[in-house]
Amino acid sequence: MKIEKEEFEQLIEQHRGVIERLVYYKIPIKEDAEDILQDIWLIAYEKVNLLREKQLFKAWLIKIATNACYAYYRKVFKSNEVALDKDLEKSYMKDLGSWRVGRSVEENVMEVLEHLKEEQGKVLQLFYYYQLPIAEIAKRLNLPEGTVKSRLSAARKNFRKNYPYFKDEKGDEEMKKNIFPEISPLITIEKVDAPEFEVRCMQDTGYFIRPRVGEHVSVAAYDFTTYPEMKKSREWQITVEGKAKIHGIECIEAKVQFAVHSYNYYFRETEDYIQTLAAWELDEQGFKKLSTFLDDDFWAYWGIGEDNCGEAILRKRRGDIEVKEDGTLYKAQIEPHNYDIVGRYKVTIGQKSYDTIRHIYFNQHDELVENYISKEGKNILFRRFNKYNWQVGKEEGYSKPWTEMFPETDRIILNGEIYVHWYNCLPDYIMDEVVQNSN
Structure with a gap:
């Protein structure tokens, strides 16, 4: 089959977004990803006339992109200049992917890393977990390659000495009692006259959970009833159920379970970002509707960041x-x-106070979210605001502007328009601390 240059260029433009998303997700280093994309376009141009049917062009192009990414990693592995300690690598990588009920083995591995000197734990994680070559680690840490090699050697020895490391878990409850009161504890938010701090937050905005197997969190939403009282309106649980692959990319599957419905989404943690790769829920006919990062409609609901890279872990x-x-x-x-x-803000929930930074997030459909993040990198409080005319006049049943529905709640003025505070979300790990602090 003969495809002329002009038609080839049109086909490339038609599918460029899909291929870029695929490569940017598979390759964590942007400069390398851009080089690979150029290789993909060149390979496609040189081999396009081997394609039998034009209808297969997209699948054929995705296959070229996937092979190019695999070739990149083969090259990366060969460039490692330090011989791998095979026993350590086998144990470390196996345990990172294993888990048991109530606590992931990966969590124990990460605890060992945290007990190492910071410089050693960082090098070990970059080399084994993110599988970066010595040269790239040296570049990221601004160190000579010889220093990276020596730190890696010392880190291996210290890791072997401290692992396996398990905390005494006797007496742990398999399931927490419901700690969410019917009426929300009093919450105050005070501006602090101090610079904003930077912190690594490993949780996805709005989900209060990290993409690691075995993680679980319960969340409660509190809506306004009689101002300023906020009553619990719903609860849900988010559980990381296991590992998955989306278009060949390893990730984590999490289930979000409400009282009457649920949905699953797939996300992962890279060195710099939290990325969502896919989500599914049941449609009206009971079929699972799956949307992935290669689908055009995915980004209206799930895509985040420049080049859809995800949400930056370093919050600044x-x-x-x-x-x-x-x-x-x-x-x-x-x-x-x-x-x-x-x-920067002091957030007090009940009698427990937190030093936080205020994270503003724009959701779709004229929604705005305030998320307060502690110095420990945890999401403390989620507050939902609606634009004053959100869904007014539509079929959802909201007949009045939100300024009239909630005349006394907090406001955010953005570009001269009013956003109205609707509800709060609190995770169980914060309520635990609030309850303990009140006793």
């Missing part, structure tokens, strides 16, 4: 949102799933 001020002297916000262009850090 980006400068995308301007905070004016009167506390109102300005952002030149509002897009779904954009976010920024705007200010």
